[in-house]
Every structure is written in C-alpha cells, then in structure tokens.
Amino acid sequence: MLLQRxxxxxxxxxxxxxxxxxxxxxxxxxxxVSCSMRIAQGYLCSHRVTARVRVCDDRGILTIKGKSRDGxxxxxxxxxxxxxxxxxxxxxxxxxxxxxxxxxxxYEGHIFEVDEFxxxxxxxxxxxxxxSDRNEKVLLPPWIGDEVTGIRCFYxxxxxxxxxxxWKS
Numbered sequence: 425m426l427l428q429r430x431x432x433x434x435x436x437x438x439x440x441x442x443x444x445x446x447x448x449x450x451x452x453x454x455x456x457v458s459c460s461m462r463i464a465q466g467y468l469c470s471h472r473v474t475a476r477v478r479v480c481d482d483r484g485i486l487t488i489k490g491k492s493r494d495g496x497x498x499x500x501x502x503x504x505x506x507x508x509x510x511x512x513x514x515x516x517x518x519x520x521x522x523x524x525x526x527x528x529x530x531y532e533g534h535i536f537e538v539d540e541f542x543x544x545x546x547x548x549x550x551x552x553x554x555x556s557d558r559n560e561k562v563l564l565p566p567w568i569g570d571e572v573t574g575i576r577c578f579y580x581x582x583x584x585x586x587x588x589x590x591w592k593s
Contacts, residue, residue, distance in 0.1 A: 441489070441501035442555040444562070445578060449569035453538055453551070457527045463539075466518025470581040477506075477514040480526075484511025496574020497558050520584025532563040544587030550578055 461481045468475040478485040484507055490500030515521060522545060527538040534553050541548040550572065553562055572578040577586065 439501055440498055442498040442558055442560075443552050444497065444555065444571060444573045445575075446551045446553075446564070446571050446573075447569040448538065448549045448551055448567055450567050451549075453527070453529050453536070453565065453567045456529045456531070457538075458530060460525055460527045463524050463526055464515060464521055465524075465580060466515045466521040467581045467584055468514065468518065474581055476581075477511050477518065479508065479511050479515055482508060484508045486511070486514075492574065494558055518584070520587075522580045522583050529565070531565045534562055536565065541583070541588060544589050545583050546589065548583075548588040 463478055463480045465476055465478040468477060472491050474487075474489040476487040476489065478487065483505060485503060486506045487501065487503040489502075492499045523542040524539045524545070525542065527540065529536045529538055529551075536551045536553050538549060538551045541550075551568060555562065576582055577591070
C-alpha cells in the first residue's frame with residue numbers, strides 16, 4: 425500500500441521540462457533583473473538519468489532528470505526540497521560543482537533564467553526560457569544570442585567535468 429501511494433505521488437509530481445537555451449549577445453539584460461540567487465550544484469550521477477543536488481541560497485534541492493528528447497528541448501524532471509544540511513553533505517560528495525548566479529529577467533510574458541557562471545566556468549552566460557509546450561512561440565529579447573538547446577557542452581553536468589575555462593586551450 426505504501427509503495428502504491430509513493431508511486432502515485434511520484435507520477436502526480438512528475439513533469440516534463442520543456443526549455444530552450446541561448447547564449448547572451450550582450451549584458452543589456454542586467455537592467456531588467458528582478459531578482460538573483462547564488463546556486464552551487466553537483467551531480468551524484470549523470471548517465472541515462474541525472475541526479476542533481478543544489479544549494480540555492482539557503483535551500484537544498486534534489487532533482488532527478490531523465491534523458492533529453494526532442495533535440496534537447498524536453499525531458500522528465502522531478503524535484504524536491506531537502507534539508508539544507510543534507511544538500512550540503514551530498515554536494516560535498518560530488519566530483520565537480522557548478523557555481524553560478526541565476527538572474528530572473530521577465531520579457532514579453534516569459535521568464536528568462538540567466539545563469540552567470542563563476543569559478544572555472546567564469547565568462548559563460550546562458551539564458552533559459554521554459555515553455556508550456558514544444559511548439560510555443562517566444563518573442564526573444566534583443567540581448568539573446570545563439571541558441572544552444574541540446575548542445576551537450578552547455579549542460580551543467582558537462583561543465584562539472586569540462587569547465588568553460590578549459591575550452592579556450
């Protein structure tokens with residue numbers, strides 16, 4: 425009975441993440457930031473299913489993500505808040521950690537999450553926009569650059585193993 429309830433809860437809480445990723449063409453987005461948060465995230469495993477732990481300001485978050493589909497546009501995502509101390513201990517067990525500041529920018533009815541990477545990934549800025557379905561049209565802000573949806577080297581899990589600074593060599 426408990427197993428059935430757990431499965432139902434997981435199914436009810438599961439969702440399909442649909443998002444597009446872009447590089448930024450310039451820094452004019454900064455004037456429209458509504459809030460920012462510091463994020464440190466690491467990966468407990470990242471093969472067919474990814475288990476990510478995050479410390480986001482003063483919150484701990486555990487996320488399970490499925491394999492990317494539709495050219496990297498969509499995938500299964502399940503997320504839960506966990507105690508901060510647990511998240512910090514799990515993060516300490518990760519081989520690589522991505523450090524970034526996430527800025528929230530609203531534009532024409534959409535929310536863009538602009539991730540400004542720090543540390544070994546300093547200099548990389550990626551903007552993501554979540555969609556309600558894969559055919560949704562989005563008016564892009566003038567500061568958006570090249571689309572990098574589905575390009576593996578821009579996945580955070582890749583950046584833990586091959587930091588942006590190492591690309592330049």
